[in-house]
Amino acid sequence: MARLNTFEAVVEELDARRSFLVEAGAGAGKTTDLVRALQYLLSHRRTDLEANGRQIACITYTNVAKKKILERISADPLVAVGTIHEFLWSVIQAYPRELWQQILDYNANLSKPEDLTEMAAPPVIEYSDRGRKLSEGRISHDDVIALSLRLVATHPKLIRIITSKYPVIFVDEYQDTSPKTIDLLLNHLAGAGKEPCVIGLFGDSMQKIYRSGVGAVRHDKLTPITKTENYRCSRPVVDVLNKMRLELRQQASGNQQKGEVHLFLNTDVPPGPRRLDAARATLASRDWTLENSKYLLLTHRGIAGTLEYANLLEQYRQLGSHGPDDLMARNEPYIQYLTQIEALCAAYQERDFVELTDLMGQGKRRITRHTDKRIISKAIRELDTVRATGTIGDVLDLMAGSPLLAVPGTVKDRERRRTAADLDERHKRQADFSNNIRGVSYREVISVTRFIDELTPFSTQHGVKGDEFENVVVVIDDSVWTMYNIGKMLAGTDKPERTERSRNLFYVCCSRARRGLAVVFINDLPDGAEATARDWFASGAVHP
Numbered sequence: 001m002a003r004l005n006t007f008e009a010v011v012e013e014l015d016a017r018r019s020f021l022v023e024a025g026a027g028a029g030k031t032t033d034l035v036r037a038l039q040y041l042l043s044h045r046r047t048d049l050e051a052n053g054r055q056i057a058c059i060t061y062t063n064v065a066k067k068k069i070l071e072r073i074s075a076d077p078l079v080a081v082g083t084i085h086e087f088l089w090s091v092i093q094a095y096p097r098e099l100w101q102q103i104l105d106y107n108a109n110l111s112k113p114e115d116l117t118e119m120a121a122p123p124v125i126e127y128s129d130r131g132r133k134l135s136e137g138r139i140s141h142d143d144v145i146a147l148s149l150r151l152v153a154t155h156p157k158l159i160r161i162i163t164s165k166y167p168v169i170f171v172d173e174y175q176d177t178s179p180k181t182i183d184l185l186l187n188h189l190a191g192a193g194k195e196p197c198v199i200g201l202f203g204d205s206m207q208k209i210y211r212s213g214v215g216a217v218r219h220d221k222l223t224p225i226t227k228t229e230n231y232r233c234s235r236p237v238v239d240v241l242n243k244m245r246l247e248l249r250q251q252a253s254g255n256q257q258k259g260e261v262h263l264f265l266n267t268d269v270p271p272g273p274r275r276l277d278a279a280r281a282t283l284a285s286r287d288w289t290l291e292n293s294k295y296l297l298l299t300h301r302g303i304a305g306t307l308e309y310a311n312l313l314e315q316y317r318q319l320g321s322h323g324p325d326d327l328m329a330r331n332e333p334y335i336q337y338l339t340q341i342e343a344l345c346a347a348y349q350e351r352d353f354v355e356l357t358d359l360m361g362q363g364k365r366r367i368t369r370h371t372d373k374r375i376i377s378k379a380i381r382e383l384d385t386v387r388a389t390g391t392i393g394d395v396l397d398l399m400a401g402s403p404l405l406a407v408p409g410t411v412k413d414r415e416r417r418r419t420a421a422d423l424d425e426r427h428k429r430q431a432d433f434s435n436n437i438r439g440v441s442y443r444e445v446i447s448v449t450r451f452i453d454e455l456t457p458f459s460t461q462h463g464v465k466g467d468e469f470e471n472v473v474v475v476i477d478d479s480v481w482t483m484y485n486i487g488k489m490l491a492g493t494d495k496p497e498r499t500e501r502s503r504n505l506f507y508v509c510c511s512r513a514r515r516g517l518a519v520v521f522i523n524d525l526p527d528g529a530e531a532t533a534r535d536w537f538a539s540g541a542v543h544p
């Protein structure tokens with residue numbers, strides 16, 4: 001019998017109601033297969049889904065993927081596309097009593113439990129991006145998953161309810177799913193219910209770039225489906241990917257364009273941004289333009305000056321070696337809040353009132369009446385003026401009395417402590433940081449958020465994962481990151497965990513290229529790295 005193609009193999013599993021895992025390299029068409037599987041289910045099971053109020057759940061991690069999937073299924077309401085948190089929350093919020101019982105028990109096991117004993121009645125529970133405050137009924141992202149797992153473990157009825165509402169659950173980019181979620185999906189939901197619930201995982205263990213992801217998954221309930229095609233990348237790019245990943249040999253399949261690959265070391269130019277300028281000049285002479293090329297910057301210090309957020313970055317460096325990473329990952333209260341302010345202004349500028357209401361809803365203020373709209377327009381106009389000319393402190397002061405967004409508790413705490421006396425050393429350092437960033441021009445926040453959103457693969461909102469571009473230029477400066485070090489990875493001298501993270505990130509970036517790939521190192525490589533880099537880029541031009 002002829003070997004089934006991936007889609008046919010997936011259909012066979014769906015019809016037999018068995019769970020499966022599609023594992024394949026970059027550009028193999030996993031997302032395409034996922035969409036085709038959704039279309040198949042919509043055409044073959046529509047009557048059943050509609051008659052019984054059921055939906056297919058499709059879990060994604062990035063907005064790019066969510067938009068792409070929704071577009072391709074014409075936003076059919078029989079498919080619930082969203083994050084794992086949205087999906088789980090939509091289920092567990094219907095059980096507030098049981099949830100509160102679990103919260104009490106969960107709280108007792110936390111390293112810093114809250115005192116919930118004095119509460120007269122359980123609060124209304126809400127799931128929020130603003131972090132956990134159990135006494136006010138607020139649970140965080142991570143809590144949603146942990147509590148869901150506890151709920152299904154203690155209330156088997158809930159498993160029946162979930163599996164009957166969602167007879168099929170797909171996960172795109174499964175490698176970024178947390179181990180707890182995988183536990184929930186495979187050990188509790190897969191195969192459960194009258195019509196066994198099917199879990200379909202689609203992804204690539206080597207594209208795991210977040211620390212919290214599960215990576216490779218093997219489970220006896222999953223039928224493995226693998227493929228070795230690469231429909232996206234040109235042949236020379238596939239050659240680079242195959243060098244990076246000896247255990248998976250991909251073939252360039254389909255009608256790819258002829259491609260080109262470049263490795264820029266440019267050691268005759270002083271280290272720093274000038275090496276990038278030199279590479280850009282060479283690429284420009286080969287018709288690589290800003291329109292047909294995407295720059296992925298695995299760097300920020302060297303280029304920060306030209307991108308105009310050097311002072312802000314410097315303040316985060318003062319916080320310690322993780323400071324710059326925290327800034328980029330928005331893993332610090334001020335930058336989290338400032339990013340929200342930026343998102344709000346962007347939504348207003350784009351007249352995206354759904355997004356605007358959503359963002360304001362996080363601050364518990366909703367747009368309801370016409371007069372509210374006038375108040376909001378006025379507040380945003382005032383904010384825009386201060387954003388353009390003021391400091392971060394000016395914007396924070398304005399926002400403290402603004403109807404736009406509630407100031408998060410974490411930022412309020414830090415603002416309060418700024419002027420407090422008798423602080424211990426840690427809080428004193430925090431207070432210095434708060435006072436110092438207040439003095440930085442707010443324009444640097446605008447620059448840094450644009451940089452995070454558009455030019456780096458780190459943002460979960462706009463990450464490049466799952467995306468593809470005609471030409472990709474990967475710019476590497478290892479001198480600041482603590483999470484990744486591409487040079488040491490190439491030299492084989494880094495710790496195994498960071499080597500894996502760096503290799504995966506590099507693989508994800510390089511594999512976004514349809515036609516051309518250029519990798520630019522703006523600093524000297526460590527000993528031993530160049531030979532590997534040259535070997536990997538043997539299919540292209542090396543610019544020494």
Ligand SMILES: Nc1ncnc2c1ncn2[C@@H]1O[C@H](COP(=O)(O)OP(=O)(O)OP(=O)(O)O)[C@@H](O)[C@H]1O
Binds near residue numbers: 029033467468
């Ligand atoms: N069977 C196919 N024939 C031709 N082109 C295809 C096929 N499947 C996918 N493609 C094209 O190949 C490219 C990559 O597909 P897709 O994004 O689905 O891959 P992926 O495996 O999800 O990639 P990644 O994991 O790298 O994000 C897309 O441009 C898609 O349109």
